[in-house]
Amino acid sequence: MLSHEKVKASNGTEFEFGIYTLGDLAADPHTGRSLSAAQRIKEVLAAAKLADEAGLDVFGVGEHHRLDFAITSPPVLLAAIAQATKRIRLTSATTVLGTADPVRVFEDFATLDLLSEGRAEIIAGRGAYVESFPLFGYELDDYKELFSEKMDLLLELGEHERITWNGELRSSLDDAEIAPRPFQPKMPIWIGVGGTPSSAQTAGKLGVGMALAILGGDPQRFQHLVTAYRDAALEAKFPSKQAKVAITSHGFIAKTSEQAIADYYPYYANYVYEFMGGRERGEKITKQQFELMAGPDTALAVGSPQQIVEKILAQHELFGHNRYMVQFDIGGQPYAKVAEAIELLATDVMPVVRKELGKKQG
Template identity: 65%
Template sequence: MNFEIGLYTLGDLVPDPHAGNTISPRQRLKETIEAAKLADEAGLDLFGVGEHHRLDYAVSAPPVVLAAIAQATKRIKLTSATTVISTADPVRLFEDFATLDLLSDGRAEIIAGRGAFVESFPLFGYDTNDYDDLFAENMDLFLKLNEADVVSWSGRFRSPLASAEIAPRPVQSRLPIWVGVGGSPESAIRAGRLGVGMAIAILGGEPERFKPLVDLYRKAGAEAGFVPEELKVGITGHGYVAATTQQAKEEYFPYYANYRSYVSRGRGTESRVTRAEFERLAGPDTALFVGSPQQIIEKILYQYELFGHRRFMAQIDIGGMPFRKVAEGIELLATKVAPAIRKETGK
């Protein structure tokens, strides 16, 4: 299996810390499609969009946005990042992504998770106290829908299915599904027992602290009867690439600090990242992927030694960053970083 490198976006609508303006949702979506097109043309492997249901994010319907991207691209894989499966109807979710798979000639995937906020629970009539039970039940049903054309099923949170025809069927024999994990051992074990991929969000700190999660995931998967090839690990994180590490840090810091402050306010807290803290977060041994192409290569390869993962996805467009900077980062990631990573991991 080749090492895959890609991008994801949450479509945040954050004021530019320099200019002070916030682009419109329409412009944000147009730029998201253009970023995916650039990534596809440059040879990156996958592109993801996340799900939020807030006025400060542009993407609430990942399969719709990904379907638009499918028409502008040719080969890049298309994934959610993430789908809040706890508050999604599994049948509608499967049909949406199966349709995306047909429209994209077999390029659709799903990363299922909780997401950064919980606004979808009251919006769609669910109780956050039922989070774990909803996740377990909806994952169980989705995996059954992925296996068979006709499904009978019953559960606690939605009406039962009696020999229900599940249409359309995707191009792929099964839609690839991953579980997004932020740091919970229980989530890692659950992903292993289900035999789905595990996408770990490492947004800062030392990557070594996530090694136990990978070990738990693989152990649980093996005990459930899955072979190593079925237990796929991916790493996701914030990143920014420039010609030199110093340039990358100078350019990225205002946007990163802006994003962190904005997200914390959305959660009802106030968190400001100082330049000194940012320097620590972006150090050579930490998980914030900010630097020259060589610095990013070294960080990815170090984590590859730790985890043995086969996929890395970077979020490079946060905090009101202008699209021209995103485009420059895509080019460097595709032309400088990706070839070196594929060469080293292919040995």
């Protein structure tokens, strides 16, 4: 039996576990074969259903507008997932808000919220890739201003059924009806943060959750961002329970550390080469480098269940976060391996972390 009992994070909210995917279409480094976009999406649906059945709390899908990713429309895919699942929360990871219309984003996720009976969330971000700017007719020079203005509007839309609004980069709204209204009284909105203090402070000032991406290296390097976020929320007089932190990372779990390293290395190296600048640098990660990157004091969550437990608990000491989300399916990783990692996260990691956090609270 899985333990679905939740424990409280440092600010009194429940500690949650989740997985997310960006739906990359990298070729399997062993076979050289790539999945079609249709097959990749079927696997994402299967992973979401498995995560729901296993008792995980959150499932997220990302947004990219290029041929080497399968997912361009998170709310459409999440709507399909809503029909195949029962309880898991459904979020974007992330919505590239600068090149989207906030009204359409809100309407789409409000519809998802109705379909899922109150399970929808939005993680809004500026985006690590910029292909959506020319695609949707936006100027890259307006990168920061677009996100700021549209984030303000998105939050207003959640508060009012009718809205009058004026901005610089989007047309004005005059007593406009915003429909449908979501199932939840207030649909959760987070801001996705990479490494900039200004983004963390913005999330705090606005009173929304912060989803902090820590994809590798020493987690302590990111502690100042969580501090900046919480300080900004406190200064803006938002309740501590409203200042939620999610940590997101890459990772993989196998029964032993040796198996996890051996299984994940080819796919992680492939992903870094294709999508994280390796091709531009003309270099691939060696296995020795990878083993160092996945060491016990790093954020890269690769190892046995016990090692992952230790990493999450160590990060909780640093951040006091409320949610942990990990991406398993990168670089052409076969679905069977992803499914095994999901099962281990649910059965061997999640209950132990919750038990240990519960002891501290007791």
